[in-house]
Amino acid sequence: MLEKLALQKKFITDAQCAQAMEACRNAANLDLALKNYFEKEKILTDKQMKALLASYTALKTIQKNQVFGNCAVDLGIVSKEQFLGEMTRQTNKLAGKKQPELICKIWIQDQTLNQEQYQEIIQQLQRKQAPLGTARPSKSVADPGPQQTDFSLDSELDCGLVLNVDASGMTAFIRKTDTFKDTVTAAEIIEQLEDNGITYGLVKSSEVEKFIDSSGFRTKPFRVARGAAPVPGKDARIEYFFETDHLKAGGIDEDGNIDFKDRGPIPWVKKGSLLAKKFPMIEAAEGRNIFDQVLDVPGVADRALKYGTGVTRSSDGLRLYAEINGTPTLDRSNKIQVSHAFTVPNDVNFETGHIDYDGDIVIKGSLKAGFKAVGHVVRVDTVDGGEIRATGDVTVLNGMIGGSVYARGNVSIRFVQNSTIYCLGNLTVDKEILDSRIIASGAVIIKKGEIISSDITCNKGLFTQHLGTEKSVPNTITFGVDTFTARELKNIHDRIEHAMDGQEYIHEKLASLSEELSRETKNTLRLVHEIDRARHENFLLSKNQEDPTARGFKSQVQVNSRLLVRLDKELNHLLDRIEKKKKQREEFETELSRLEITLEKLRSEQSNFTRWQQRNPGVAQAVVSGQVIQGTMINGPDASMEILEVKNNVKIFQTLVTKDEDTVLGIDIVDNTRRK
Numbered sequence: 001m002l003e004k005l006a007l008q009k010k011f012i013t014d015a016q017c018a019q020a021m022e023a024c025r026n027a028a029n030l031d032l033a034l035k036n037y038f039e040k041e042k043i044l045t046d047k048q049m050k051a052l053l054a055s056y057t058a059l060k061t062i063q064k065n066q067v068f069g070n071c072a073v074d075l076g077i078v079s080k081e082q083f084l085g086e087m088t089r090q091t092n093k094l095a096g097k098k099q100p101e102l103i104c105k106i107w108i109q110d111q112t113l114n115q116e117q118y119q120e121i122i123q124q125l126q127r128k129q130a131p132l133g134t135a136r137p138s139k140s141v142a143d144p145g146p147q148q149t150d151f152s153l154d155s156e157l158d159c160g161l162v163l164n165v166d167a168s169g170m171t172a173f174i175r176k177t178d179t180f181k182d183t184v185t186a187a188e189i190i191e192q193l194e195d196n197g198i199t200y201g202l203v204k205s206s207e208v209e210k211f212i213d214s215s216g217f218r219t220k221p222f223r224v225a226r227g228a229a230p231v232p233g234k235d236a237r238i239e240y241f242f243e244t245d246h247l248k249a250g251g252i253d254e255d256g257n258i259d260f261k262d263r264g265p266i267p268w269v270k271k272g273s274l275l276a277k278k279f280p281m282i283e284a285a286e287g288r289n290i291f292d293q294v295l296d297v298p299g300v301a302d303r304a305l306k307y308g309t310g311v312t313r314s315s316d317g318l319r320l321y322a323e324i325n326g327t328p329t330l331d332r333s334n335k336i337q338v339s340h341a342f343t344v345p346n347d348v349n350f351e352t353g354h355i356d357y358d359g360d361i362v363i364k365g366s367l368k369a370g371f372k373a374v375g376h377v378v379r380v381d382t383v384d385g386g387e388i389r390a391t392g393d394v395t396v397l398n399g400m401i402g403g404s405v406y407a408r409g410n411v412s413i414r415f416v417q418n419s420t421i422y423c424l425g426n427l428t429v430d431k432e433i434l435d436s437r438i439i440a441s442g443a444v445i446i447k448k449g450e451i452i453s454s455d456i457t458c459n460k461g462l463f464t465q466h467l468g469t470e471k472s473v474p475n476t477i478t479f480g481v482d483t484f485t486a487r488e489l490k491n492i493h494d495r496i497e498h499a500m501d502g503q504e505y506i507h508e509k510l511a512s513l514s515e516e517l518s519r520e521t522k523n524t525l526r527l528v529h530e531i532d533r534a535r536h537e538n539f540l541l542s543k544n545q546e547d548p549t550a551r552g553f554k555s556q557v558q559v560n561s562r563l564l565v566r567l568d569k570e571l572n573h574l575l576d577r578i579e580k581k582k583k584q585r586e587e588f589e590t591e592l593s594r595l596e597i598t599l600e601k602l603r604s605e606q607s608n609f610t611r612w613q614q615r616n617p618g619v620a621q622a623v624v625s626g627q628v629i630q631g632t633m634i635n636g637p638d639a640s641m642e643i644l645e646v647k648n649n650v651k652i653f654q655t656l657v658t659k660d661e662d663t664v665l666g667i668d669i670v671d672n673t674r675r676k
Contacts, residue, residue: 003034005055011048012038026167058094065090065103071124074237076334077117078107151289157192159184164221165198169289170229172198173221174211182212193224200292201226230287233300234279241274242267244330266342266357269322275336276320278305303334310338326359341377348373348386360392369402377409383419393425410442415449422484424612426460441484441616450626451475457483462622468629474643478635480620480654485613492606499599506592513585520578527571534560534567620654623672628652634667641667649673 024033069083090100107113151169160180186208287295327342347365354372361375369385377392383403393409410425426442432449443460450466453473459482620636628647636654657666
């Protein structure tokens with residue numbers, strides 16, 4: 001790394017680098033040897049050496065962090081997001097010319113790791129990084145000495161050869177001296193090698209004979225033996241194709257601040273989706289040095305591919321697939337399961353963040369204020385100020401206080417207080433609605449209770465026990481009007497208009513880009529033609545340079561050469577601009593395709609709501625089995641009325657009434673008791 005950094009910073013030349021590498025070639029610690037060499041030869045100034053060592057130390061720290069962090073993630077001690085976030089911070093420090101810190105120290109200080117976890121990571125790294133090449137005898141030894149790690153040898157054999165063995169004991173070379181006699185046999189040379197302990201990886205006798213007969217190998221060595229390097233194995237690993245830990249620290253809002261409520265989307269998979277793939281372990285292979293000693297390698301570990309309900313395994317046992325649509329989870333025992341519904345066992349709060357799931361949601365606690373549950377069918381115990389958005393039905397087992405619901409299905413709830421509910425279907429409430437605003441495309445049904453100080457708009461009618469109390473602010477009831485669908489159609493229309501404006505803008509940009517590309521392509525052809533002409537002219541001048549009549553050809557060649565340099569530069573700039581514009585065109589075309597898909601979905605949605613509106617005409621009535629308090633305001637599609645006195649057990653509806661001897665649409669009240 002040291003010489004690469006020195007080259008990158010242009011502190012040394014390629015020639016100086018080659019000389020330094022050759023001088024330090026046999027050093028056990030190459031970086032240390034290079035540092036000493038640079039200082040000894042005074043190749044670098046003190047300032048350059050300090051800068052080089054600072055960069056070296058920083059990059060080494062980043063490398064150590066990478067190794068330590070990956071090991072911590074593999075062991076499941078920290079999440080991948082934690083690791084990547086810390087690596088980003090340390091890399092940013094490096095970019096800001098500050099020394100990065102070791103993340104092991106940071107994690108211990110901020111208690112991300114305890115001492116036991118830290119030691120577990122260190123032990124795992126020691127196992128993984130155990131040095132290859134630790135030699136042990138292949139045959140039993142009665143009294144083995146200490147392990148030998150330096151096998152360096154440089155000695156002269158009786159037959160006039162110099163024997164060299166490298167420090168690793170993996171290769172042996174022989175070289176002829178002035179005393180070498182070509183009468184020596186291959187068998188004699190091999191015997192002397194064996195006397196020096198070299199018994200493994202020897203070349204064939206025929207190769208030794210060629211060496212003897214050759215007139216060379218007096219300066220260039222001949223490799224006579226080579227060991228077999230150990231082949232490290234690989235632990236089995238499992239790659240997951242879904243987010244195994246979706247609870248992130250928090251999303252970034254439009255102002256660049258962290259939103260701690262946004263913990264990331266909940267993973268959802270379709271039936272047949274690939275969930276996990278196992279990469280089997282690769283067995284390690286021992287090596288041998290030229291002294292026939294075995295070189296150990298660390299062992300490898302296997303990993304089981306565990307799965308439970310909602311998951312199926314491939315025939316080779318190496319892949320797991322979703323058996324159903326739903327949310328995939330990975331538990332602490334590394335078992336994968338897929339469930340139809342995403343279940344929150346407790347409250348939705350800062351611990352969970354917002355719940356955004358493309359499926360059914362079951363919340364067994366409260367949906368707290370400031371948090372959202374967005375899904376298909378949503379079932380929650382209590383809404384305590386939270387917000388629900390559902391494409392299907394919503395069920396709140398207990399009450400809702402200070403919350404809001406938007407549902408394209410039915411809503412069922414125990415009681416509603418100080419809340420807002422919009423739904424495409426029916427709203428069914430067990431007890432009362434208090435200080436709330438309701439807009440329903442279906443009916444509003446209160447089983448046993450009253451509506452107090454609220455504004456209710458329903459398309460299919462209102463059914464309740466009591467409508468107001470004597471001490472409360474009067475209610476406003478609007479029936480037979482589908483405000484929900486009208487709002488949805490207005491929203492869809494606005495989105496369609498926005499998408500069409502986007503299409504128009506992109507078409508204009510594409511047309512402009514096409515004109516620019518056409519113009520610049522023509523300029524490219526012109527430049528290519530000028531370049532070819534200048535080159536051809538230089539070619540003709542070079543052919544006629546011996547012609548005494550061709551005076552001044554050298555100066556013309558120089559002029560043409562300068563012209564070629566300028567034209568080449570201009571052509572390259574032009575080609576770069578063309579490439580950028582082509583990339584812009586591709587991006588616009590991609591966005592245009594996305595808008596077309598969006599428009600198709602919006603128009604389909606618009607058509608569905610229009611059909612719903614046509615098939616579900618309003619029912620302009622309210623049925624109250626108990627009291628209707630005076631001051632209650634009743635609105636139909638075409639008429640309104642204020643209740644001036646208390647009514648009991650009545651049906652209120654819009655119908656044709658006689659007024660000033662004319663028949664007009666108005667609000668009528670019928671006593672249900674007399675009707676029975």
